[in-house]
Amino acid sequence: AQTVTQSQPEMSVQEAETVTLSCTYDTSENNYYLFWYKQPPSRQMILVIRQEAYKQQNATENRFSVNFQKAAKSFSLKISDSQLGDTAMYFCAFMKPPNSGGGADGLTFGKGTHLIIQP
Amino acid sequence: DSGVTQTPKHLITATGQRVTLRCSPRSGDLSVYWYQQSLDQGLQFLIQYYNGEERAKGNILERFSAQQFPDLHSELNLSSLELGDSALYFCASSVGVQGEQFFGPGTRLTVL
Numbered sequence: 725a726q727t728v729t730q731s732q733p734e735m736s737v738q739e740a741e742t743v744t745l746s747c748t749y750d751t752s753e754n755n756y757y758l759f760w761y762k763q764p765p766s767r768q769m770i771l772v773i774r775q776e777a778y779k780q781q782n783a784t785e786n787r788f789s790v791n792f793q794k795a796a797k798s799f800s801l802k803i804s805d806s807q808l809g810d811t812a813m814y815f816c817a818f819m820k821p822p823n824s825g826g827g828a829d830g831l832t833f834g835k836g837t838h839l840i841i842q843p
Numbered sequence: 844d845s846g847v848t849q850t851p852k853h854l855i856t857a858t859g860q861r862v863t864l865r866c867s868p869r870s871g872d873l874s875v876y877w878y879q880q881s882l883d884q885g886l887q888f889l890i891q892y893y894n895g896e897e898r899a900k901g902n903i904l905e906r907f908s909a910q911q912f913p914d915l916h917s918e919l920n921l922s923s924l925e926l927g928d929s930a931l932y933f934c935a936s937s938v939g940v941q942g943e944q945f946f947g948p949g950t951r952l953t954v955l
Contacts, residue, residue: 761946768845768946768948768949770845770946771944771946774943829899830876830890830901831876833885833886835885836886
């Protein structure tokens with residue numbers, strides 16, 4: 725079974741600063757997908773960024789980028805020029821490809837990091 | 844707005860009762876997933892349906908069941924409810940059997 729670990733329960737930074745959220749995972753799969761989801765106080769789950777394990781290039785989406793280290797099984801999220809609206813819970817998630825066996829094909833989530841952007 | 848709809852938004856019921864949560868996926872999406880988010884268990888995958896067929900099972904209790912109808916909407920049935928079933932239940936959808944999942948706003952279930 726896959727596990728996802730987010731070791732930072734809470735982080736707080738000043739507006740406009742850069743912040744990095746950590747995520748490590750454990751799997752025996754070679755191909756898989758990794759995601760970061762954002763959950764603001766509204767509780768809506770919003771997809772921030774995705775990464776396919778077979779791609780060596782790190783994914784970027786505007787101010788959001790990842791540092792994917794496959795050998796280290798690490799998948800950190802960097803938020804540049806942080807904004808007040810970035811305040812939310814951030815969840816790292818793992819998904820193995822379909823038909824790979826071993827059970828569920830849904831997302832496996834970490835416990836989350838509560839990110840607070842201070843004005 | 845993700846395009847995934849869930850009803851009702853809130854549900855308050857008593858122990859031992861049965862409830863049904865409903866989800867409509869984004870237009871064109873064939874997969875529907877159900878997740879439970881609680882304080883002690885975090886976000887857990889329950890079950891996936893693809894084009895009407897059960898595709899994968901996660902940590903779903905035997906008291907819970909789901910189905911996906913020909914119009915692709917899905918229902919999650921929770922029976923013999925216990926206090927510990929109080930949680931936020933999310934539905935998500937994706938185009939195929941894998942890939943990006945888009946989440947609905949959730950149904951907040953409170954069991955008293």
